[in-house]
Amino acid sequence: MEIREMQSTDIDFALSLTEDEGWSSIRRDFEELLLFDQHGCFIAEEDGISIGMACALSYGPFGTLGNLILVREYRGRRYGTRLMEHGLEYLKRKGVKFTMLDAVPKAVPLYERLGFKKVCRSLRLRGRVEPVVSAKVRTLEDKDMLRILSIDREQFGANRFLFLGSALSSNPDLGRLLEVDGRIAGFMLGSRRHGFVRLAPWIMCSHFELAKSLLKDFAVRVGGKEIRAGVLETSRKAVAVFKDSGLYQESVSWRMVHGRERMEFSDGIFAIGSPMRG
Numbered sequence: 001m002e003i004r005e006m007q008s009t010d011i012d013f014a015l016s017l018t019e020d021e022g023w024s025s026i027r028r029d030f031e032e033l034l035l036f037d038q039h040g041c042f043i044a045e046e047d048g049i050s051i052g053m054a055c056a057l058s059y060g061p062f063g064t065l066g067n068l069i070l071v072r073e074y075r076g077r078r079y080g081t082r083l084m085e086h087g088l089e090y091l092k093r094k095g096v097k098f099t100m101l102d103a104v105p106k107a108v109p110l111y112e113r114l115g116f117k118k119v120c121r122s123l124r125l126r127g128r129v130e131p132v133v134s135a136k137v138r139t140l141e142d143k144d145m146l147r148i149l150s151i152d153r154e155q156f157g158a159n160r161f162l163f164l165g166s167a168l169s170s171n172p173d174l175g176r177l178l179e180v181d182g183r184i185a186g187f188m189l190g191s192r193r194h195g196f197v198r199l200a201p202w203i204m205c206s207h208f209e210l211a212k213s214l215l216k217d218f219a220v221r222v223g224g225k226e227i228r229a230g231v232l233e234t235s236r237k238a239v240a241v242f243k244d245s246g247l248y249q250e251s252v253s254w255r256m257v258h259g260r261e262r263m264e265f266s267d268g269i270f271a272i273g274s275p276m277r278g
């Protein structure tokens with residue numbers, strides 16, 4: 001098995017893998033990853049045929065790994081482990097101090113063997129939310145971007161400008177901002193997927209009591225479609241707001257970390273950006 005860098009011409013293959021797993025990835029997900037770091041996604045090949053992939057992303061102080069999938073016939077030969085080792089080595093060269101990922105329960109032993117440790121559960125929620133317009137919520141506009149980026153950086157711990165900018169330009173109507181006395185209390189972005197809307201990310205920095213009204217206002221934009229979101233179980237206020245608003249738990253992954261003993265996340269992160277986007 002050999003490992004090479006993913007090119008934009010590999011995106012069809014990448015999407016065939018995610019589709020086969022029932023993941024809801026879209027072309028833009030991979031385009032963004034390659035735009036963020038054109039050397040960070042990898043294709044595994046055997047005899048010149050693509051058989052798997054994995055992606056690595058450095059945010060500077062820390063990195064993330066994800067999109068690990070192998071064509072079924074090639075599983076169980078430690079190729080998945082080798083792809084992850086390759087990603088870890090890549091991030092090490094980039095100078096990251098630690099690396100995070102979200103693991104489906106079946107893959108936890110693979111990651112543990114590589115030195116990853118469980119931090120907390122990362123919940124996958126879905127459901128329909130009652131749509132209610134809020135006077136305190138408005139459309140997130142380009143002019144808000146600098147303030148949003150600074151809030152996001154404080155909560156997330158690194159700059160996600162490319163993902164936030166891309167989400168806003170792809171689905172401008174799904175960018176919602178909660179404002180109290182002229183100050184941003186929270187914001188959310190979304191993306192239309194096949195038959196549902198993914199809410200990602202959602203950040204709150206104050207007035208957590210208004211989080212539910214922001215979510216309900218977002219539901220107005222979604223037009224009756226199902227909303228899906230990922231949330232860390234340690235974000236207790238967020239979990240309570242989601243469950244109280246009609247979302248239910250579809251599945252559970254494990255947030256795991258490599259290169260660090262302990263890890264805490266801001267409880268202002270109400271919905272993660274995606275496993276690789278924090």
Ligand SMILES: CC(C)(COP(=O)(O)OP(=O)(O)OC[C@H]1O[C@@H](n2cnc3c(N)ncnc32)[C@H](O)[C@@H]1OP(=O)(O)O)[C@@H](O)C(=O)NCCC(=O)NCCS
Nearest residue numbers: 068069070075076077078079080081103104106107109110
């Ligand atoms: C995850 C995956 C890439 C592993 O590839 P692989 O080459 O078979 O893995 P390795 O041989 O290096 O290691 C085997 C480990 O894979 C994991 N694994 C096995 N079946 C799996 C499955 N259906 N889904 C996820 N992980 C699985 C287990 O942790 C296993 O460890 P164990 O043998 O101690 O139980 C492959 O199973 C796959 O493509 N699964 C579907 C996509 C997926 O779940 N990706 C991980 C998302 S976090």
